[in-house]
Amino acid sequence: MTRSVPATWNKQFIAAGDQVVFMGTFFRNIFRRGFEWNELLRQCYIIGYKSLSLVGITGFILGFVLTLQSAPTMKAFGAESFVPSMVAISIIREIGPVIIALICAGKIASSIGAELGSMKVSEQIDAMEVSGANPIQYLVVTRVLACIVMIPILTLMADALALAGGFTASNISNKISAVLYFNKSFAALSFVDLIPAVGKTIFFGFAIGFVGCYKGYNSDRGTESVGVAANSAVVSASLWIILLDAIAVQLTSVFAYS
Amino acid sequence: MDTNNKYEQVADQKTGNAKEAVVSISHLKKSFGTKEVLTDVSMELNRGENLVVLGKSGSGKSVSIKCMVGLLTQDEGSLKIFGDEVSELKEDALKAMRIKIGFLFQSGALYDSMTVKENLEFPLTRVLKLSDKDDIQHRIEEMLEGVGLLDAIDKMPSDLSGGMRKRIGLARTLILKPEIMLYDEPTTGLDPITSREISELILQMQQKYHTSSIIITHDMACAKITADRILVLSKGAFIAEGSYEDLENGPDELVQSFFK
Numbered sequence: 001m002t003r004s005v006p007a008t009w010n011k012q013f014i015a016a017g018d019q020v021v022f023m024g025t026f027f028r029n030i031f032r033r034g035f036e037w038n039e040l041l042r043q044c045y046i047i048g049y050k051s052l053s054l055v056g057i058t059g060f061i062l063g064f065v066l067t068l069q070s071a072p073t074m075k076a077f078g079a080e081s082f083v084p085s086m087v088a089i090s091i092i093r094e095i096g097p098v099i100i101a102l103i104c105a106g107k108i109a110s111s112i113g114a115e116l117g118s119m120k121v122s123e124q125i126d127a128m129e130v131s132g133a134n135p136i137q138y139l140v141v142t143r144v145l146a147c148i149v150m151i152p153i154l155t156l157m158a159d160a161l162a163l164a165g166g167f168t169a170s171n172i173s174n175k176i177s178a179v180l181y182f183n184k185s186f187a188a189l190s191f192v193d194l195i196p197a198v199g200k201t202i203f204f205g206f207a208i209g210f211v212g213c214y215k216g217y218n219s220d221r222g223t224e225s226v227g228v229a230a231n232s233a234v235v236s237a238s239l240w241i242i243l244l245d246a247i248a249v250q251l252t253s254v255f256a257y258s
Numbered sequence: 259m260d261t262n263n264k265y266e267q268v269a270d271q272k273t274g275n276a277k278e279a280v281v282s283i284s285h286l287k288k289s290f291g292t293k294e295v296l297t298d299v300s301m302e303l304n305r306g307e308n309l310v311v312l313g314k315s316g317s318g319k320s321v322s323i324k325c326m327v328g329l330l331t332q333d334e335g336s337l338k339i340f341g342d343e344v345s346e347l348k349e350d351a352l353k354a355m356r357i358k359i360g361f362l363f364q365s366g367a368l369y370d371s372m373t374v375k376e377n378l379e380f381p382l383t384r385v386l387k388l389s390d391k392d393d394i395q396h397r398i399e400e401m402l403e404g405v406g407l408l409d410a411i412d413k414m415p416s417d418l419s420g421g422m423r424k425r426i427g428l429a430r431t432l433i434l435k436p437e438i439m440l441y442d443e444p445t446t447g448l449d450p451i452t453s454r455e456i457s458e459l460i461l462q463m464q465q466k467y468h469t470s471s472i473i474i475t476h477d478m479a480c481a482k483i484t485a486d487r488i489l490v491l492s493k494g495a496f497i498a499e500g501s502y503e504d505l506e507n508g509p510d511e512l513v514q515s516f517f518k
Contacts, residue, residue, distance in 0.1 A: 034387070119369075119370075122365055122367060123363045123364070123367040124369055124370070126329055126361075126363065126367065127361070128369075128380075129329065129356075130328075130329060130356050130359070130361040131356065131357075131361075131380075131430075132354070132357040132434070133380065133381060133385050134384070138384070
């Protein structure tokens with residue numbers, strides 16, 4: 001027992017060191033000649049456009065459910081008129097970015113992990129490497145940058161649809177005009193709410209893309225490892241999102257709201 | 259630096275002819291954890307030669323050729339290609355060396371999200387940095403014609419049979435005009451007729467492009483067609499060397515078992 005503890009720690013340190021080296025390789029390859037612009041655009045299409053429906057529906061339902069759940073309580077306190085602003089602040093500051101990032105971790109990180117994992121198993125990555133091409137530049141840099149670009153855009157779209165969902169839910173019980181609802185929503189918001197919230201989604205995007213690529217690129221041989229890579233990509237990316245969110249909230253409360 | 263000047267000159271003691279050793283391996287060792295895969299591998303590949311490496315599954319055949327292209331690093335020993343120690347090459351030098359070496363993977367390793375044309379285009383645009391579309395198209399068509407699959411140019415890898423994948427994989431490798439070809443079990447998983455076709459294609463391509471080749475296999479029909487010289491690998495070391503006929507009629511029981 002006493003001998004297994006250091007061995008476990010040793011494994012964890014090696015894994016952490018591997019990730020740091022992989023991250024260094026990623027940053028070094030961003031600035032190399034022969035940037036894969038076409039592949040970056042293709043990945044933006046796959047990661048962004050093909051996630052629109054999932055993210056859009058999730059965003060709309062988020063706002064809709066949050067309004068339905070909170071309205072009766074707010075009504076009990078005679079604060080029903082604060083529902084639009086409460087929903088807007090909750091969605092824009094916290095729920096929108098985190099939930100959308102977690103949804104994207106499930107969809108995108110697993111997909112990248114499985115794709116690169118199966119390329120590793122079928123020796124496609126080795127084939128690229130031995131031909132003298134640069135698989136990091138083609139496979140990793142493009143996917144991570146596409147996530148960094150597309151996750152904030154998807155989050156903003158989901159935020160907008162969540163507000164629309166909130167408006168729809170408000171109209172079920174009480175008739176409220178769209179102008180009044182959105183005026184109340186935006187009156188409660190400022191750039192101090194929006195900018196840190198969008199800023200942290202850039203880091204969420206990096207975490208999703210990087211973890212997916214790392215797990216897939218470094219998967220073991222054998223078909224089972226493809227599933228393991230996809231699964232561990234989702235788990236690790238989700239943990240990173242929650243950890244980064246905690247740090248972002250703390251930093252925001254110190255620097256933005258103080 | 260001109261690598262031609264760096265070829266190691268090896269005197270053939272029998273004939274007195276000087277041979278250029280393009281690959282030179284000396285006392286190579288490689289382990290994975292506690293498992294020793296290569297215990298003491300020494301060999302040379304001469305220019306223009308087809309060298310077949312025979313061995314049972316798990317004997318370390320694939321590990322040895324993966325060390326040659328820097329996919330794996332040896333634990334001990336020397337591995338020189340064109341006179342350069344592979345493990346000591348910097349990233350750019352390793353990349354330059356890899357362009358001179360073609361590697362045909364067991365599965366063909368075609369990029370499955372790309373068409374056949376895009377598969378062949380990939381090394382031309384990324385490695386040779388070609389941009390003239392007519393030139394690229396001409397090279398791709400010429401290469402596909404060489405392997406007899408010009409009509410598969412727009413197909414996806416999933417639409418191809420095992421033999422076709424190997425042919426396309428060979429075309430993609432040869433499109434960079436490598437000086438050395440490494441074949442990792444090129445006929446495994448194929449029916450006897452397709453295996454023979456692939457073996458004959460390897461020979462044709464070697465004659466057409468004047469490559470030096472190492473063919474890893476346990477298919478004796480392939481070895482008979484392609485081999486100038488055969489090395490037999492067992493338990494991480496070479497135990498026999500000679501022509502197909504020499505080994506077929508030799509005394510070693512383990513070697514004989516490959517011919518039965």
